[in-house]
Amino acid sequence: MLSPRVRALLLRLTAWWAPLLALVTVTAPPVAEAAPKTAAPIAPYAFEATQARGSYQAVGWNPCRAISVRVNLAHAPRHSLRVVQQALTQVAAATGIDIRYAGLSHHTPGFLRHYGVLVAWSTPARQRTLAGPIVGLGASRWRQPAGGSRHYVRGAVTLDGPALRHAGAARQLAVLEHELGHVMGLAHVGDRNQLMYPVIGRVSSYAAGDLAGLAALGSLPCS
Ligand SMILES: [Zn+2]
Numbered sequence: 001m002l003s004p005r006v007r008a009l010l011l012r013l014t015a016w017w018a019p020l021l022a023l024v025t026v027t028a029p030p031v032a033e034a035a036p037k038t039a040a041p042i043a044p045y046a047f048e049a050t051q052a053r054g055s056y057q058a059v060g061w062n063p064c065r066a067i068s069v070r071v072n073l074a075h076a077p078r079h080s081l082r083v084v085q086q087a088l089t090q091v092a093a094a095t096g097i098d099i100r101y102a103g104l105s106h107h108t109p110g111f112l113r114h115y116g117v118l119v120a121w122s123t124p125a126r127q128r129t130l131a132g133p134i135v136g137l138g139a140s141r142w143r144q145p146a147g148g149s150r151h152y153v154r155g156a157v158t159l160d161g162p163a164l165r166h167a168g169a170a171r172q173l174a175v176l177e178h179e180l181g182h183v184m185g186l187a188h189v190g191d192r193n194q195l196m197y198p199v200i201g202r203v204s205s206y207a208a209g210d211l212a213g214l215a216a217l218g219s220l221p222c223s
Pocket residue numbers: 178182188197198
């Protein structure tokens with residue numbers, strides 16, 4: 001701790017230096033014009049899987065076929081179906097892929113036999129992977145026909161119903177869009193300004209990097 005006398009001296013010194021500092025600032029050359037122009041930072045995105053080891057081409061859904069999405073509302077908060085449909089609209093717009101709500105389902109993600117996507121809710125007691133701070137899971141499985149490329153054929157989103165019950169529609173939508181991002185083929189990024197950051201907080205919908213990644217997944221060759 002500084003003694004009161006030293007503090008008073010420092011204050012007086014600061015007061016004495018202040019006009020000089022202001023003068024230096026005013027007479028310094030304009031920094032903005034002198035600095036070299038730099039490109040805008042690239043908004044990041046990443047893919048969950050690529051076609052082969054060392055390949056940069058992403059694995060995605062066949063963009064030339066519609067994706068059917070079914071919803072199991074057991075354990076879901078109220079109004080969840082509306083939130084799912086909003087999220088699907090966002091994913092369809094970002095990818096350009098025809099993504100259709102295909103009705104309700106009684107299946108659970110572990111027993112998904114048909115092609116397409118299932119959105120379901122569960123509880124941490126029923127599904128241990130939802131324990132702790134995790135409120136959602138999203139993933140897809142790919143297949144590779146002989147001579148063809150890998151593409152996703154089954155995907156599932158599982159959400160923590162009790163945790164999201166009091167989260168509000170905007171947060172539920174953000175979680176759902178994040179998990180559907182995984183289902184489409186996006187991986188986590190380290191940039192807090194993207195919805196694919198592992199923790200939902202700063203952004204509530206797809207940001208520039210997420211949108212660029214989803215657009216890339218929607219531009220893959222037909223398979
Ligand atoms: Zn995630």
